[in-house]
């Protein structure tokens with residue numbers, strides 16, 4: 695399996711009308727086929743970001759991909775008067791022609807420009823996207839775990855490909871590292887509710903809850919640093 699191949703990536707429309715990407719080489723989608731936008735809202739915004747009551751929030755996303763989670767967080771920051779400092783890790787940035795086919799932004803609110811800025815902003819530096827939202831994208835291989843951050847994170851979106859497709863992203867070392875950079879009372883959320891993942895999160899020191907999943911998925915995981 696070669697997860698590095700983006701040349702054969704396909705755009706597919708999911709059941710809520712929003713698109714996702716499909717990688718035939720590993721037979722894996724970027725989001726739920728039952729609704730990409732719906733899943734991102736449910737797992738990352740509702741079970742993660744909304745739970746954080748701070749005014750200034752540091753977010754870490756593992757797997758920036760289409761930028762959907764970053765975009766929904768950006769909209770949330772303005773609507774709720776929160777200042778978000780968003781850090782995203784992505785080893786395989788998408789080609790421009792793919793980004794232009796993503797239909798997450800709404801033309802009525804001119805948010806297409808903002809969505810595009812998330813992708814055109816420079817890598818490895820902090821960029822001011824709106825008065826409410828700063829973005830730092832890093833082109834790291836997250837499995838290396840040999841980087842350090844200036845701050846800890848209040849909310850962590852763990853959005854790697856599924857454990858059976860990319861087991862190197864779902865190890866005890868990865869979760870120990872994430873726990874070490876989670877702020878006190880910080881929250882990590884992921885769409886994956888596998889028992890082995892839940893046990894690794896618990897063994898890292900998180901207190902873990904299974905929550906009801908979005909349509910098509912029974913459960914998701916929400917992990918809190920005690």
Ligand SMILES: C[S@@+](CC[C@H](N)C(=O)[O-])C[C@H]1O[C@@H](n2cnc3c(N)ncnc32)[C@H](O)[C@@H]1O
Nearest residue numbers: 724757758759760784785786835836853854855
């Ligand atoms: C399930 S997709 C989700 C992407 C994104 N959150 C979205 O909503 O589009 C997983 C993402 O992790 C990225 N990825 C895979 N291996 C990685 C690695 N070793 N380090 C950093 N990112 C990686 C993939 O390129 C892909 O963008």
